[in-house]
Amino acid sequence: MSIHHHLSDATLGAFTAGALIESISLVVASHISNCPDCRKRRDQLEDIGGIQLQHTEPEDMSPDALQKVMIKLGKQKLPLASDPPNDSISSFPNESAPRRGNPEIPKPLRAYVPDRLEDVDWKSMAPGIKYFAIAGLNKADGTLSLLKISPGANIPEHRHQGIELTQVLKGSFSDEIGRFGVGDIADLDDDIEHQPIADTNEACICLIATEAPLKFTGLMPRLVQYFSGM
Amino acid sequence: MNKQAQISLGSGDKEQPNFSLLLLSIGQTQDKAAFADLFQHFAPRVKSYMLKLGSADEMAEELAQQTLLQVWRKAQLFDPDKAAASTWIFRIARNIRIDVLRKKKHFFDDDFDLAEIKDEQENAEVKINREQKIRHVALALAELPQNQAKVIRMSFYDGLSHGEIAKQLELPLGTVKSRIRLAFGRLRESVYLESGEMA
Numbered sequence: 001m002s003i004h005h006h007l008s009d010a011t012l013g014a015f016t017a018g019a020l021i022e023s024i025s026l027v028v029a030s031h032i033s034n035c036p037d038c039r040k041r042r043d044q045l046e047d048i049g050g051i052q053l054q055h056t057e058p059e060d061m062s063p064d065a066l067q068k069v070m071i072k073l074g075k076q077k078l079p080l081a082s083d084p085p086n087d088s089i090s091s092f093p094n095e096s097a098p099r100r101g102n103p104e105i106p107k108p109l110r111a112y113v114p115d116r117l118e119d120v121d122w123k124s125m126a127p128g129i130k131y132f133a134i135a136g137l138n139k140a141d142g143t144l145s146l147l148k149i150s151p152g153a154n155i156p157e158h159r160h161q162g163i164e165l166t167q168v169l170k171g172s173f174s175d176e177i178g179r180f181g182v183g184d185i186a187d188l189d190d191d192i193e194h195q196p197i198a199d200t201n202e203a204c205i206c207l208i209a210t211e212a213p214l215k216f217t218g219l220m221p222r223l224v225q226y227f228s229g230m
Numbered sequence: 231m232n233k234q235a236q237i238s239l240g241s242g243d244k245e246q247p248n249f250s251l252l253l254l255s256i257g258q259t260q261d262k263a264a265f266a267d268l269f270q271h272f273a274p275r276v277k278s279y280m281l282k283l284g285s286a287d288e289m290a291e292e293l294a295q296q297t298l299l300q301v302w303r304k305a306q307l308f309d310p311d312k313a314a315a316s317t318w319i320f321r322i323a324r325n326i327r328i329d330v331l332r333k334k335k336h337f338f339d340d341d342f343d344l345a346e347i348k349d350e351q352e353n354a355e356v357k358i359n360r361e362q363k364i365r366h367v368a369l370a371l372a373e374l375p376q377n378q379a380k381v382i383r384m385s386f387y388d389g390l391s392h393g394e395i396a397k398q399l400e401l402p403l404g405t406v407k408s409r410i411r412l413a414f415g416r417l418r419e420s421v422y423l424e425s426g427e428m429a
Contacts, residue, residue, distance in 0.1 A: 009414050010385070010392055010407070017389025018324045029337030043313075044367075044418070045386050049324070050317030051368045052387040058274030059281055062291055066269050069295050073262065073302055108337045 005184040007031060007038050009045075011163060016045040020163075022137040023144035023209040027165040030106035030207060031185045104169055109207060112136050113146065117170065117205055120146060128153025142211045149173060149204045154197035164188045164210045166196070171204035173197060247271065249315030250308075250361055257305035269298050276323045283327065283388060293330060297323045314364040370417050378413035381406055 007015075007028060014020050015028045032039050101107075102115050112134050114120055122130035128150035137144055146169075149155065166186040173180050175196040180186055188194070198204035252268045255261040273294045280290035300322050308318055371379065384390045384398070392410070396403045 009410065013386045013410075014389060014391060017386055018328045019389030019391065025337050043317075046317050046321060047314065047364055047367050048371065048382065048386045048417070050314055050320040051364060051371060052383055053272075053275055053279055053320045053323065054316040055368070056275050056278045056282070059278040059290070061273050061277060061294065065273060065291065065295055066266060069269065069273075069299055069302075070262065070266070072299055073260075073265065 002181075003035050003037065003183045005178065005180055005186060006035065007041075007185055008187045009041070011165070011187050012038065012042050013045055016042060016049060021142050021211060023134075023142040024163055024165055024211060026108055026112075026137065026144065027167055027185070027207055027209040029108040031165075031167050031183070033106045033108055034183050035185075106167075106169075106207075120148075122148055126156065129155065142209060144207075144209045147204075147206050147208055149196070149198040149206075151198050151201045151203060154195050157193060157195040164208070166206050166208045169205045169207055171198060171202040172200055173204045173206070174199040248361070249319075250310040253301075253305050253308045253315050253318070254310065256302060257308055265298075265302055268301065272301075272319055273298050276319070279323055279387075280327060285327075293323075293326055296330065297326045300326060310360060312360070314360040316364065317360070367417065374413050374416060378409050378416075381409045382413045382417075385410055 011020075011024075011028060015025060020028065032042060101110065102117070104117060105113060105115070113132070120132050122132055125131045130148040132146040132148075134144045134146065147155070149171075164186075165188075166180070168180050168182050168184050170182060172182070173196040175186070175194040177186065177188075177194065179199065180196075186196075247267055249268060249271070252261075252264040255264040256268070276297045277290045277294035280293045281287065285293060297319070301319060304322065308315075313321075371382070374382065381395055381399075384395045385392070390398070392403060392406050395401075396406045399406070
């Protein structure tokens, strides 16, 4: 996979610091899982985090802190509050079924969508555009969907508030910024207005996360948005 | 402290324990003395990190203890070729904070087995000592102009968005963005070119 469009330092930095909302974080992880370049840059940012930690002014721990922790060391692994409960990974119904691991679907995403893109329960959104709202993430946290854009169809022109991340899983699209193929990520600032169009004879499937619902600029798209809940 | 776990940080630097060796020792032999050394150094710093990010004292203390406990439990997974000790502990502290405090899911690498994905760049010749590299980064960070160092810290450590940083520092957003870009460019140049890695 040859990747031409990468994550911005700003987005990677926020990911590294743990400051991203769930939906955006999942798309970042999906891109990183296929992109050695961004993974390397992520490592550099984590190094900076580690250095800052190393050089931060220490704060006194309570006098018995070490003793309290030492007592816990010998014991069998107790579940930490931070350990994810078993059912937290996914609300996807077939989670227990063996998954073949379709390489079209980045690993972090696999718990949230069917194993085959053909099996996705697409809903119609506008002529030539279908969507699938991904469940299992914090509802208040932005939006996360798969989009399927038929050849030649385009997403209505829109603005967004905050980050919008779009990763191509299949096919390709073009917009005012450039051409995006499989593995590419469009990491857009909130001041960009764009109109992606599927630019081959194959439908383009992408994973898209926004911090806030998209703001479509035309009237029809706004109605569509209202009824589709996207 | 174990004498073998002391390394020199070069001229002018005070001696510091080699945290990677301590972690390895914990992972391989459940070395409690090594753990105590690591705890004394990192727990107060993790607490400081938690306090800076808004935790109350009691919670910061609790999160610091949980972080070090997790360090003990995961020490077997520590690989000094992949991460410096401070980077590795930073990751655990950050994850604990998100899991416990914000009860949010994040999608960090350690949640997935990425072993099957090979880094083309990662071959034997660029396999350099992470701890050494960290020292290069630390030096480069220390040499950044104050105003750049500050936005780097707020962005990559405190996890503030560029908008939040602009607000706090009462600067235009564009200024914040360009400082981060400049600073990060400098870090890349001085550190990663020097060590033969991609810029």
